[in-house]
Amino acid sequence: MLPSDNIQCPFCWETIEIVYEPDEGTDEFVCDCTVCCHPINFTVVDDGMGGTYLVAQSDDF
Numbered sequence: 001m002l003p004s005d006n007i008q009c010p011f012c013w014e015t016i017e018i019v020y021e022p023d024e025g026t027d028e029f030v031c032d033c034t035v036c037c038h039p040i041n042f043t044v045v046d047d048g049m050g051g052t053y054l055v056a057q058s059d060d061f
C-alpha cells in the first residue's frame with residue numbers, strides 16, 4: 001500500500017491528500033492540487049523512523 005500524506009496546498013490553502021510512491025533517488029516530484037489544479041512541488045522527507053512524509057513547496061516564480 002502506498003503511503004499518503006495530508007498537506008496544505010500552498011496556493012489555495014485547502015488540505016489535500018497526496019498518495020505517493022517513495023522511490024530511491026527520487027525525493028522530489030510534482031503533483032497537481034486536486035482543488036485548484038496548480039502544480040505543487042513535493043519533497044519526500046525521511047522521518048528517521050522508517051517512514052516518510054511530504055513537504056509542499058510553492059514554486060511560484
Ligand SMILES: [Zn+2]
Binds near residue numbers: 009013033035
Ligand atoms: Zn490548491
